[in-house]
Amino acid sequence: MPLVIGYLLGSILPAYFLTRMMLGIDIRSVGSGHAGTTNVYREVGLWPAVVTAFYDSTKGILAIQIAEAMGYPDYISFLSGYFAVIGHVFPFYLHFRGGKGAATTVGLLLFSLWNTWLTLPFPTLLTDLFFLLLIVSVLSWTTKKGDVVGIFVLPALSVLLTLRRVNDIWFIWLLIVTLMFINLKNILEEKLIELDEAGWRVFIRPTSFLLFVLGMTMEKGDFLLLTTVVFSVFFLADVVRLLSKRIHRFFHEELEFKIYRKDERKQISSISLFLLGVILSFLLFDKHIAFTAGCFLAFGDMAAKIIGASFGKRKLFDKTVEGTMVGLVIDLFIAYAISLSGLLDLSSALIGGLTATVCEILPLSIDDNVSVPLCSSLVMSLL
Structure with a gap:
């Protein structure tokens, strides 16, 4: 009834x-x-x-x-x-x-958040709101598109509420997923985000979080073996693609569903380099540090690429100011979430996030899929 x-x-x-x-x-x-x-x-x-x-x-x-x-x-x-x-x-x-149902969903979400945050200490509430408003402010400034702001701030909100172990989190997650679906539908319909022919890879980057979770839960040797096998498959595919003209033509010209980007026609793909960065960071550093650096790479770098490609106007080396600013606030939020989870202290995680952002924008000779996790892991390890 x-x-x-x-x-x-x-x-x-x-x-x-x-x-x-x-x-x-x-x-x-x-x-x-x-x-x-x-x-x-x-x-x-x-x-x-x-x-x-x-x-x-x-x-x-x-x-x-x-x-x-x-x-x-x-x-x-x-x-x-x-x-x-x-x-x-x-x-x-x-x-x-x-x-579309957005207004009704937002009303329910605000109602649930009000009831939830009333149970939290006031300083905790202020700190949570500060990091959320930081994301909203920078994304609003760079994109001026509410749907684009939503696809970044809603996952951040869900992470905070999950870490706070609030009651009835299933209902809040249901509302957030609904809003995410509405936002993504609007973005696709209005073509708010511009990506290259293999742009789908940017959107699946967050799924690598599952790989980092495995790195936290598996024995180090078993995880490195598993990741090395996966890396070897993609690296071998890259080598064959680059050496064989027939296979190269198939992937880059004949295949309608593009797996590789245009800038990867003559070089190793970022998929292989991403896996290499993960392997090296988990091999050389503590798993908590490597996990944090991986999150910087998966989420901060993804946000910087999406916003930079679609809304970037001011050049910063070979990146954009807009993409860099969004990547920075996402990295800072990740550091805050990591500190709430108890994996690292806040100051070390924040400096690691800042380092990851700097490595992402600098025109280094080493690819940022490798430099970001290694440099941020090194700094956090030293701290």
Whole structure:
């Protein structure tokens, strides 16, 4: 019953009904085609947009409150709120084609965060907010695109809440994943991010985190053996590709799905160099330090590449100021998260993050996939 109530509350779209009453048209057929606040404001006016924003952002919370008043347990109440998101996106009377659900999801997320952070000490809250606002501020300055800001700050938020071991984290994760999906969909539709022909590799870079987790949990020798085998496969593929004209032509000209970038036509791929950097850092340094340096490489370097390629305007050596600034704040956030997890102290991790950023921007003769983990690991080890 509460799930049905949540769905029905969510399926009520003020954007659709107000536009029908005032203009006699379907809001989904004009402007951006979205049944949301921004499109209502542009096509209808201010006060209908205000009404739309208020109801869309609170109907999920209303569903939770109704379910709680009916005596249902927390997990049912939360699911009722999420069903309001489903109702907003798939209203039955509009052939299941409604809005995007962002406002309802954001309203639920803010409601959950308010209840969560009220349980934390005030200094803890301020520190968490500082690092999150640092990411938001720099990304807003460099991109001026809310969807792009979201795909970076939402994972950061989820990491903090997970490390804080908050209650009902599953529901917050569900909301964050939903918002991430909405943001990525908007980015792809509006082509907000520009990447090269093998740009998909940048987006899968975070999956290397699983490799670092293995480095933390496996015996050192076993992990190095596993990683060396994987490295050997990619390195051998690089050698064959560079020596054989037929295979080179296949990968770079005939194959539609591009595996290698244009700048890798005559050199070892960054995939092999990335694995080499991981092997060397885990071989030479403590696993906690190598894990931290790997996170700098996987996430900070990824953020710098995405923002630099899509929004970079000011050159800094062969990089951009915009990409470097975003890479820096991501590295600083990683250092903060690492300190919360107890792997390293904050000062060592922060200096390691700064070192990683410097190595990424300097035009060194060694590739940054190798220099970033080695240099940052060395500095953190010395500290």
